[in-house]
Amino acid sequence: MLVSLLALLPLLFVLAVAIQIGWHTVQELVFRPRVGELLVNTALLVTITVPLCVAFGVAMAWLTERTDLPGARLWSLLAIAPLAVPAFVHSYAWVSLVPSIHGLAAAVLLSVISYSPFLYLPVAAALRRLDPGIEDVAASLGLRPWAVFFRVVLPQLRLAIWGGILLVALHLLSEYGLYAMIRFDTFTTAIFDQFQSTYNGPAANMLAGVLALSCLAMLALEAAKRGQARYARVGSGSARLQRRSLLNRSTTALALLLAALTSALALGVPLITLGKWLIVGGTEVWDRASVLSALQQTLLLASAGAALTTCAAIPMAWLSIRVPGRLQRLLEGCNYVAGALPGIVVALALVTLTVKFARPIYQTAITVLLAYLLMFLPRALVSLRAGIAQAPVELENVARSLGRTPTQSVWLITMRLAAPSAAAGAALVFLGITNELTATLLLAPNGTRTLATGFWALSSEIDYVSAAPYALIMIALSLPLTWLLDSQSRRSAGR
Amino acid sequence: MSTLELNAIDKSYGPLRVAEKIDLSVEAGSRTAIVGPSGSGKTTLLRMIAGFEFPDRGRISLDGKVLFDAPAAVPAHQRRIGYVPQDGALFPHMSIAANIGFGLSDNNAGKPQRVAELMELVELDARMLKSWPHELSGGQQQRVALARALAQRPTLMLLDEPFSALDTGLRTSIRKVVEQVLAETGVTSILVTHDQSEALSFADQLAVMRKGKLVQVGRPRDLYLYPSDEEAARFLGDAIIVPARLESGWANCELGQIPIFDRTRTGNAQIMLRPEQLQLRDTVTCENGSDGCLATVTESDFGGHASLLTLQLPSAPLDMHRGARVIQVRSLSIHAPKVGSTVFLTVMGHAHIL
Numbered sequence: 001m002l003v004s005l006l007a008l009l010p011l012l013f014v015l016a017v018a019i020q021i022g023w024h025t026v027q028e029l030v031f032r033p034r035v036g037e038l039l040v041n042t043a044l045l046v047t048i049t050v051p052l053c054v055a056f057g058v059a060m061a062w063l064t065e066r067t068d069l070p071g072a073r074l075w076s077l078l079a080i081a082p083l084a085v086p087a088f089v090h091s092y093a094w095v096s097l098v099p100s101i102h103g104l105a106a107a108v109l110l111s112v113i114s115y116s117p118f119l120y121l122p123v124a125a126a127l128r129r130l131d132p133g134i135e136d137v138a139a140s141l142g143l144r145p146w147a148v149f150f151r152v153v154l155p156q157l158r159l160a161i162w163g164g165i166l167l168v169a170l171h172l173l174s175e176y177g178l179y180a181m182i183r184f185d186t187f188t189t190a191i192f193d194q195f196q197s198t199y200n201g202p203a204a205n206m207l208a209g210v211l212a213l214s215c216l217a218m219l220a221l222e223a224a225k226r227g228q229a230r231y232a233r234v235g236s237g238s239a240r241l242q243r244r245s246l247l248n249r250s251t252t253a254l255a256l257l258l259a260a261l262t263s264a265l266a267l268g269v270p271l272i273t274l275g276k277w278l279i280v281g282g283t284e285v286w287d288r289a290s291v292l293s294a295l296q297q298t299l300l301l302a303s304a305g306a307a308l309t310t311c312a313a314i315p316m317a318w319l320s321i322r323v324p325g326r327l328q329r330l331l332e333g334c335n336y337v338a339g340a341l342p343g344i345v346v347a348l349a350l351v352t353l354t355v356k357f358a359r360p361i362y363q364t365a366i367t368v369l370l371a372y373l374l375m376f377l378p379r380a381l382v383s384l385r386a387g388i389a390q391a392p393v394e395l396e397n398v399a400r401s402l403g404r405t406p407t408q409s410v411w412l413i414t415m416r417l418a419a420p421s422a423a424a425g426a427a428l429v430f431l432g433i434t435n436e437l438t439a440t441l442l443l444a445p446n447g448t449r450t451l452a453t454g455f456w457a458l459s460s461e462i463d464y465v466s467a468a469p470y471a472l473i474m475i476a477l478s479l480p481l482t483w484l485l486d487s488q489s490r491r492s493a494g495r
Numbered sequence: 496m497s498t499l500e501l502n503a504i505d506k507s508y509g510p511l512r513v514a515e516k517i518d519l520s521v522e523a524g525s526r527t528a529i530v531g532p533s534g535s536g537k538t539t540l541l542r543m544i545a546g547f548e549f550p551d552r553g554r555i556s557l558d559g560k561v562l563f564d565a566p567a568a569v570p571a572h573q574r575r576i577g578y579v580p581q582d583g584a585l586f587p588h589m590s591i592a593a594n595i596g597f598g599l600s601d602n603n604a605g606k607p608q609r610v611a612e613l614m615e616l617v618e619l620d621a622r623m624l625k626s627w628p629h630e631l632s633g634g635q636q637q638r639v640a641l642a643r644a645l646a647q648r649p650t651l652m653l654l655d656e657p658f659s660a661l662d663t664g665l666r667t668s669i670r671k672v673v674e675q676v677l678a679e680t681g682v683t684s685i686l687v688t689h690d691q692s693e694a695l696s697f698a699d700q701l702a703v704m705r706k707g708k709l710v711q712v713g714r715p716r717d718l719y720l721y722p723s724d725e726e727a728a729r730f731l732g733d734a735i736i737v738p739a740r741l742e743s744g745w746a747n748c749e750l751g752q753i754p755i756f757d758r759t760r761t762g763n764a765q766i767m768l769r770p771e772q773l774q775l776r777d778t779v780t781c782e783n784g785s786d787g788c789l790a791t792v793t794e795s796d797f798g799g800h801a802s803l804l805t806l807q808l809p810s811a812p813l814d815m816h817r818g819a820r821v822i823q824v825r826s827l828s829i830h831a832p833k834v835g836s837t838v839f840l841t842v843m844g845h846a847h848i849l
Contacts, residue, residue, distance in 0.1 A: 394584040397547045398640075400571035401578035402598030403647055409572075416588055 009374070011212065011337065013205075013349035025202065034190075035210065042186045042214070044104060046172050049111040053168050054161060056112065057119025058154075060262070063255050065127040068244050070252070075259045079120045080486055082266040084478040086435040087114040088177025088456065089471045093270040095181055096277070096464045107184040113266045114178065115171055119164035121485060126160035127153075128490070145245070158225075166222040166340075173215055174342030176438045177456060187211040188344050188438070195348065195442065205352070208345045215340050270475075277468035291469050294454040298434055301365070301450060305372035306430040309380045310422055312373060317384035318410065322393060332381070339378035343439040346374050350443060363445045371439045376432045380425040387421025388414060424484060431481045435474055451477075498523040498683050499544070499651060504553035506539060506707075513539045514550065515707045521651075521683060521700065523558075526674075528686045528694035528715075531704035532730070537687045540704070541653050544685065545578050546571030558650060577644030577652040577682070582660050583636040585628035591639055592624040598647040613642040616676055634665045641673060645680060652677065652684040658693060670697065691731045695719060703727050720769070721847050728767050728849065735768045735822050736849065746846045749808050749820060751786045753846040766846040770824050775804075776839045777832065787841035792832050793821070802831040806838070 063069045064076040082090070090110055094101055130153065138152040139145075176188045187207060194204040247255060316335070320328050338346070350371055354362035361367050391414045399409035415422075437452045444453065455470035499521040506514040513536035521527045529537045542548045544555060546562065546569065555563040557576070562569045585594050595610045603609075614621050617638040628636060637657055644652060657673070658666045674697065677684050688694050694701055694715070701715045703722075711723045722728035725736055739748035744758040746766050750773075753766070778789065794805035808820045832838050 392584065394580050394582075395586060397542075397545070397571070398578055398580065398584050398643075399586075399597065400547070401545055401574070401576060401653075402643065403572050403575070404597075405572050406570070413586060 009338075009349055009353065011341075013352060035207070038185060038187050038190050038207075039210075041104070041184070042173065045107055045111065045184075045186065046169055048104075048108050049115070049172060050165055050168055052108070052112045053116045053119050054165065056116045056262070057123050057164060058157070058161070060116075060120050060259065061124035061127055062149075063259065065124050066244055067247050067255070069247065069255050069259070075263075076124065077482070077486060078259070078263040078267065079124075080117050080482045081263075082114060083117045083485065084475055084482045085114070085267075085270050086177075086437075086452065086471075086474055086478070087171070087175050088181060088437060088452075089474065090114045090266075090270060091178040091181040092455075092459050092464070092467065092471065093273040097269060097273050102182045103184060106182045107179055110178055110182065111168075111172055111175075113262075115168045116262075116266075118167040118171070119161065122160035122164050123157055125490075126157050130156055162222050162225045166218060169218045170215060170340050170342075173211060173218070174344065174438075176344060181459070187214070188342055191344050191348070192438070192441075205348060208348050212341055212345050215342065215345075216337070219337065219340055270471075274468055274471055274475075277465050278472065281465040281468055286469055290449065290454065291473070294449050294451050294470065295473055297448060298450040298452070301368065301372075301440075301448075302430045302433040304365075305369050305376070305433045306380075306426040308369055309373050309376050309429045310384070310426045313377060313380035313384050313425065314415070314422070317381055317388050318414070321385060321388045335377050335381060338374050339376070341375075343371070343375055343436065344442070346371050347439040347442040363443070365445065365448075368440060368443045368445075368448075371443055372429070372433050372436070375436070375439065376429040379428040379432060380422075383421045383425030383428065384418060387418030387425075390421075391417040424488060427484055428481065431478055434477050498558050499685075500554075500556045501540075501544070502554040504540070504543065504550045504555070506536075506543065506548070506550045512707045514543070517553070517707075517709055519702060519709060519712065521685060523683055524681050525699045526677065526684050526686065526697060527700040527702065528688060528698035529702045529704055530688055530691055530694035530730075533689055535704045536707040537689075537704045538655055541655055541685065541687045544651075545576055545653055546574050575647060575649050575651075577647070577649035579637070579640045579644050579652070579654045579657045581656045583628075583633075583640035583657075585636055585639055585643075587628055589628075590624065591626050591628070591631070594628065594639055595624075595643045595646055597643060609646065613646055616645070616679070617642045618672060633661050634669050637661065637669055638672065641676060645676070645682070649682060652682045654684060654686040656688050657686075659688070659690065666693075695731065703730065705730075722767065722849075725765070725767070725849055728847075733770045733823070733825075735770055735773070735824075736765055737768075737820070737822075739764060739766045739846070741848065746848070749788060750840060750842055751788050753842045754844075755846050755848060757848060760848060765849045767849050768842060768846055770822075772843050773822075773824050774841045774843060775824065775826055775830075775832065776841065778837050778839050787839055789837055790822075790840050791837050792834050795831055795834050797828060798825075800828060801825045802828045804831060806840070 060075070060079050064072045064079065069075065085093075087110070090113060094106070094110060134152055134156070135148055138148045143151060173186070174188055175186075176192055179186050180189045180192070187210065191204050191207045191211065194207060198204065316332065320332050350367050351362070354367050395413045395417075396406075396409045399413050400406060404412060434450075435452055437456055440448070440450055440453050441456065444450070449457070451470045451474050455467050455474070458464075458467035458470070499519075501517055501519040504514050504517040506512070517540065519527075529540065531537045539548065543550050543563075549563060549568050550565065552565055553563070554561065554565075557574070560569075561567070562574060585591075586597065589597070592607075592610055595613055596606050599606050599609060610624065611621055614624065619635060619638055619642070623631065623635070628639070631639065640657070654673070658670055661669055670693065686694070686697050688697075696715075698715050700712065701718050702712045703710045703718065705726065710727050711718055718727070719731050722731060722734075725734075728734040728736065737748045737750065739746040739753075741747075741755060741757075741760045741762060741764055743761075744755060746753045746755050746764075748766065750768075753768070755766070788808060790806040790808050792804055793807045796803040802825070804824050804826050806822050806824060808822065826832075
């Protein structure tokens with residue numbers, strides 16, 4: 001409850017700032033050519049990147065899940081693997097390989113590489129869950145294979161595709177490091193620059209307001225597009241196994257080429273660059289104490305953040321499954337909205353609030369952890385909810401009938417059963433924090449140097465050699481994430 | 496002495512009344528079955544007794560101790576009422592031994608021995624103690640669930656459709672085991688089911704529930720032969736319901752003259768017969784003048800051991816009917832008359848006036 005109210009802070013903050021400085025100033029700050037320019041930039045980025053990601057994600061998902069593409073399992077892992085590389089590391093890899101890379105084209109290329117897994121994952125999971133009976137029926141009604149795909153399969157994937165689009169769009173709006181490195185101006189980079197030059201000025205806050213509104217618009221669009229149709233299998237009984245379509249030789253070659261090219265761009269480039277810098281740097285770059293201390297600080301912050309977030313999510317997830325109600329849904333909704341807001345908006349809100357009302361915690365670890373809580377709570381919540389939903393309430397009832405108090409029953413039975421999901425949620429939060437850059441840069445106390453901020457500081461000074469170890473550790477820490485996501489989506493499909 | 500008492504229990508979910516003025520008393524050591532179609536509120540009633548849900552109004556007491564008297568309520572974990580749900584609901588993360596011992600306190604030295612006793616009671620092999628719930632068959636899981644509920648020596652045992660997830664053959668054998676265990680331990684029990692034959696054979700006391708109300712409570716045999724209304728009659732088994740004119744201990748209807756218990760009733764009424772009260776004879780062997788009526792076999796559905804015959808009665812002899820009537824009777828397949836033949840119908844026993 002309290003956490004949910006906390007979640008509303010960033011939104012309230014934007015509103016409060018707007019009211020405080022008055023409509024006239026707001027107009028002056030918002031309706032000016034610079035904002036228009038940023039809007040055009042951001043809009044172009046979103047409208048070009050998103051369809052590309054959709055095409056890419058759906059094609060790869062179809063190929064790996066529903067055709068006899070050789071090595072489908074490997075390609076499917078490779079399609080998710082780019083997630084293990086933080087977006088700004090992608091950017092770093094490309095910039096150091098092709099120093100002249102910049103502008104919209106570069107931004108689109110890098111965004112597609114970094115974010116298509118967000119479409120691939122849900123679409124592949126949805127494809128796995130589709131009831132092949134529906135396709136059979138469509139074929140028996142006289143539809144050709146292509147028509148079956150476009151009229152039956154694709155509409156069934158709608159939910160997954162819109163979910164993926166939302167994720168990609170939100171990332172495009174909130175990413176800072178990726179675009180800053182290739183000198184492509186979006187709202188987020190502009191807010192950051194503004195904040196650094198004027199510190200807590202109304203200009204940065206107003207830009208944050210526009211950004212927050214764009215994110216809310218995305219959420220609303222996705223909610224509207226989700227529609228009322230039912231996508232779960234109607235009827236009882238278990239579905240038959242899916243049949244894979246056979247590709248002929250030339251399509252197989254083409255598909256392999258597509259898969260190999262994507263993997264080369266998404267994974268090959270970072271690996272080659274990193275490898276190169278690591279070789280150049282030799283063992284010397286590892287010797288510096290700063291790498292070790294950054295790793296320590298990151299692990300400390302990330303574990304504290306993950307523990308805090310998971311604990312905060314437990315009561316909320318339990319309530320939303322066991323006593324679902326309108327209020328509960330609303331509270332939960334607040335969290336998702338806050339989680340969708342860019343880190344920079346959350347960070348700005350917390351800076352302003354702590355400076356005004358809670359000076360003692362300004363620039364302390366508490367504020368940083370608070371920001372992590374707001375940003376990553378949805379991750380923990382989604383995982384935990386699924387886990388608790390799988391523990392039937394009847395088990396709690398039985399435990400109570402056997403003489404355990406309600407709290408004991410929840411703890412001994414439900415939480416024990418939900419523990420794997422809680423751990424998965426905590427891991428997702430942990431990894432989110434490990435790779436978090438923007439909020440940490442803005443909020444962390446002086447002298448804090450996490451892997452992400454350390455990497456950022458060094459690569460901003462074009463010290464690519466010293467930055468490489470940081471990137472490597474981040475990727476190594478993130479690799480389990482891809483494995484986790486993959487196995488989670490497989491398990492949800494019952495395999 | 497009566498152990499469980501429910502007085503005027505009311506419960507609604509929004510506009511939907513799931514329990515309405517329910518009064519029920521359950522004798523110590525007896526077996527009660529609550530039977531009703533799905534959605535009749537029987538499971539909710541059971542859950543209110545268990546303490547998982549609370550009535551809006553009313554009073555529940557067990558062995559003289561008040562469990563619920565609005566708004567005071569004893570929580571589920573202090574009621575010592577055993578509960579076996581539909582699918583057993585074994586704790587999936589615990590071994591069989593841990594499941595059965597869940598209700599026993601950990602520092603109880605006799606715990607392993609008690610668990611072993613319970614395993615023996617429900618006729619399970621002690622080697623299964625280390626197994627996991629998912630390694631057991633449905634019937635075995637149900638036995639474990641029963642043993643787990645018995646561990647804390649409950650004063651009352653609630654069984655919520657515990658056999659419905661099992662297949663037909665297993666169902667009867669598990670039911671026998673459960674009945675036997677309950678008899679051995681002398682635990683008072685309440686079974687909720689939508690299967691009337693299960694309820695009839697399990698219970699000492701049967702309660703028929705419909706739309707949140709207890710329609711009739713009594714001994715199974717009485718409820719079967721003397722149901723309170725047509726719906727209850729049909730719910731507990733096949734029924735033949737015909738209009739009749741009552742007169743000095745007899746009911747006159749298309750099927751002939753049938754004795755009734757109540758000699759004082761006169762006038763028109765509906766009477767009910769169970770199909771097994773009807774006897775078919777072929778017209779050749781029956782001597783004229785015996786009481787009964789003729790009927791034509793119009794359909795015969797072969798169903799293995801018995802066949803379902805559709806019989807057409809000749810046009811009504813009395814003014815109270817509209818045309819010919821059709822009744823359905825089961826007959827042993829080897830004796831079943833052919834379609835188109837005429838048979839002679841006689842009625843055994845008394846008719847029940849609805």
